Amino acid sequence: MTLHTVEMFSFLLVSLLWGVTNPFLRKGAEGMESVREEKTLKQLLSEARFLIFNYRYVIPFLLNQSGSLVFYLTLASTELSLAVPFCNSLALVFTFVTGMIIGENIGGKRAVLGMFLTTLGITLCVASSVNN
Numbered sequence: 001m002t003l004h005t006v007e008m009f010s011f012l013l014v015s016l017l018w019g020v021t022n023p024f025l026r027k028g029a030e031g032m033e034s035v036r037e038e039k040t041l042k043q044l045l046s047e048a049r050f051l052i053f054n055y056r057y058v059i060p061f062l063l064n065q066s067g068s069l070v071f072y073l074t075l076a077s078t079e080l081s082l083a084v085p086f087c088n089s090l091a092l093v094f095t096f097v098t099g100m101i102i103g104e105n106i107g108g109k110r111a112v113l114g115m116f117l118t119t120l121g122i123t124l125c126v127a128s129s130v131n132n
Contacts, residue, residue, distance in 0.1 A: 007083075008126070010074040014087045017067025019094020021060040023102055028057030082129050089118045 028051075035050050037043040051057050075083060096115050100106050 007078045011086050014067045014071040015090035019091035020098045021064040022095040023099045024060035
């Protein structure tokens with residue numbers, strides 16, 4: 001495998017970890033609005049406690065952060081102008097697909113068109129990078 005191929009697989013892994021965990025982070029944070037305290041610091045600590053001891057939030061959070069670690073390590077050997085749009089756009093696609101699978105309201109045909117255009121844009125970016 002060439003370095004370029006390894007980078008692309010790393011970006012794909014980052015996008016997958018970021019995108020798939022987003023809907024689960026939203027679901028894991030459900031119910032946090034019920035945490036009410038009178039003082040701001042107490043509110044902050046109560047919310048932090050709610051999230052830290054909620055495995056439905058912590059597991060996706062740790063997976064998401066592992067994607068950030070892979071992203072950081074991959075940036076040492078690649079172009080930032082390719083890494084950022086590739087990872088962020090593809091993470092959006094993975095978020096969309098995962099949300100659809102777990103039954104979130106995604107946005108219908110316009111969202112599907114947006115994901116198609118996003119995928120087309122990613123393909124063009126990668127193709128132009130590979131040809132250089």
